[in-house]
Amino acid sequence: MEGSAAEGERSHTATRILDAAQDLVQRRGYNAVSYGDLAAELDLTTAAIHYHFPSKADLGEAMVARYRRTNADERAAIRSRTNTVRERLTQYVDLYADVLAEGGLCLCGVLAADNATLPKAVRREVQGFFDDQTDWLTSILAEGTDVTAQLEGCESPRQAAELFLAAIEGAMLTHRTPRNQLNAYRASLRCLIDTIAA
Amino acid sequence: MEGSAAEGERSHTATRILDAAQDLVQRRGYNAVSYGDLAAELDLTTAAIHYHFPSKADLGEAMVARYRRTNADERAAIRSRTNTVRERLTQYVDLYADVLAEGGLCLCGVLAADNATLPKAVRREVQGFFDDQTDWLTSILAEGTDVTAQLEGCESPRQAAELFLAAIEGAMLTHRTPRNQLNAYRASLRCLIDTIAA
DNA sequence: GTCTATAGGCAGATAGAC
DNA sequence: GTCTATCTGCCTATAGAC
Numbered sequence: 061m062e063g064s065a066a067e068g069e070r071s072h073t074a075t076r077i078l079d080a081a082q083d084l085v086q087r088r089g090y091n092a093v094s095y096g097d098l099a100a101e102l103d104l105t106t107a108a109i110h111y112h113f114p115s116k117a118d119l120g121e122a123m124v125a126r127y128r129r130t131n132a133d134e135r136a137a138i139r140s141r142t143n144t145v146r147e148r149l150t151q152y153v154d155l156y157a158d159v160l161a162e163g164g165l166c167l168c169g170v171l172a173a174d175n176a177t178l179p180k181a182v183r184r185e186v187q188g189f190f191d192d193q194t195d196w197l198t199s200i201l202a203e204g205t206d207v208t209a210q211l212e213g214c215e216s217p218r219q220a221a222e223l224f225l226a227a228i229e230g231a232m233l234t235h236r237t238p239r240n241q242l243n244a245y246r247a248s249l250r251c252l253i254d255t256i257a258a
Numbered sequence: 259m260e261g262s263a264a265e266g267e268r269s270h271t272a273t274r275i276l277d278a279a280q281d282l283v284q285r286r287g288y289n290a291v292s293y294g295d296l297a298a299e300l301d302l303t304t305a306a307i308h309y310h311f312p313s314k315a316d317l318g319e320a321m322v323a324r325y326r327r328t329n330a331d332e333r334a335a336i337r338s339r340t341n342t343v344r345e346r347l348t349q350y351v352d353l354y355a356d357v358l359a360e361g362g363l364c365l366c367g368v369l370a371a372d373n374a375t376l377p378k379a380v381r382r383e384v385q386g387f388f389d390d391q392t393d394w395l396t397s398i399l400a401e402g403t404d405v406t407a408q409l410e411g412c413e414s415p416r417q418a419a420e421l422f423l424a425a426i427e428g429a430m431l432t433h434r435t436p437r438n439q440l441n442a443y444r445a446s447l448r449c450l451i452d453t454i455a456a
Numbered sequence: 457g458t459c460t461a462t463a464g465g466c467a468g469a470t471a472g473a474c
Numbered sequence: 475g476t477c478t479a480t481c482t483g484c485c486t487a488t489a490g491a492c
Binding site for chain 2 (some may be wrong): 170219
């Protein structure tokens with residue numbers, strides 16, 4: 061899940077700001093990232109950043125909206141380059157390998173933890189991201205052999221999708237501090253994938 | 259997972275401060291809770307709070323340490339009042355029902371998201387909490403029928419415990435914004451429990 | 457144990473020059 | 475598009491009276 065996406069009309073500086081903001085938020089959380097931090101990182105002044113993103117709410121909204129677009133592209137790429145549920149889930153899990161290795165989390169996982177303090181527009185985007193993931197995972201699972209047979213208590217592909225998403229977000233969170241995070245993260249998810257795609 | 263625990267020697271005011279701090283942090287995150295917020299909530303001044311907890315790091319450490327003790331008592335109670343793996347996991351999941359209904363998360367789940375900005379002592383306690391949970395879940399699972407048979411890719415009870423913990427923390431995170439959070443949270447976990455304790 | 461008062465710093469945000 | 479300068483407010487923390 062890389063920072064830069066197909067940026068459309070956005071200026072070079074605006075893109076750099078979004079890159080830095082995303083990187084810092086993924087590692088520190090929304091409320092621990094300031095215009096001052098970004099300015100220092102990018103060798104700009106806070107006023108310059110306010111020119112591109114008038115308020116922090118604007119910056120946050122643009123950041124998550126871009127994250128959703130990039131993520132949609134990555135999911136589409138996975139779907140088109142693979143054929144089995146197992147391959148798809150495995151590559152989906154690995155979308156987070158890089159951030160995790162650098163001490164970060166899924167952008168929307170972090171933001172969900174800060175939920176109560178988020179501007180409304182940002183909160184809406186975060187919710188949209190989770191809906192995107194659940195929808196996609198549901199369709200992936202529905203194409204394979206019946207998941208509800210592998211996961212005993214599961215009544216629908218959607219329910220399995222929600223469990224899978226929860227497991228991913230949670231595994232990032234719980235394996236954050238100690239070493240071998242990446243391996244532990246992968247191991248937990250492999251456990252679920254093997255059950256689902258037996 | 260209630261706020262107040264067996265407080266030992268702590269003064270009434272110190273306990274009230276910890277209660278308010280825990281409540282606010284679980285709903286807003288570590289960096290969105292200030293001495294000013296606590297003072298307003300408790301009808302005190304920030305100076306009074308500094309008397310009980312000189313720095314925010316002290317407050318954070320005491321808060322998580324107490325959370326761990328309370329949680330240990332709750333786990334012990336579950337173990338002694340139940341007999342099956344299914345009952346134990348179900349009641350363990352329900353430990354978070356109240357906070358979740360009030361818009362909060364597991365204290366350590368929130369703090370893990372803020373990990374990079376946490377004082378060292380607090381980070382240590384958070385890691386300790388996750389270790390506590392994994393150890394306990396491992397022992398619970400090891401007592402039942404072989405989990406590695408139910409969860410295909412699982413090589414040990416510990417691995418299943420880590421997946422279960424991740425699923426819990428993640429389900430709280432992903433079901434935070436929309437309504438029916440509690441039901442969705444429970445449904446995701448029931449799915450896993452039914453598979454594990456088939 | 458709680459208060460008033462205050463220090464010193466950083467937050468988000470704006471005005472106006474270049 | 476970026477700068478300097480500045481505003482206002484909140485942050486953590488401390489000194490000292492009661």
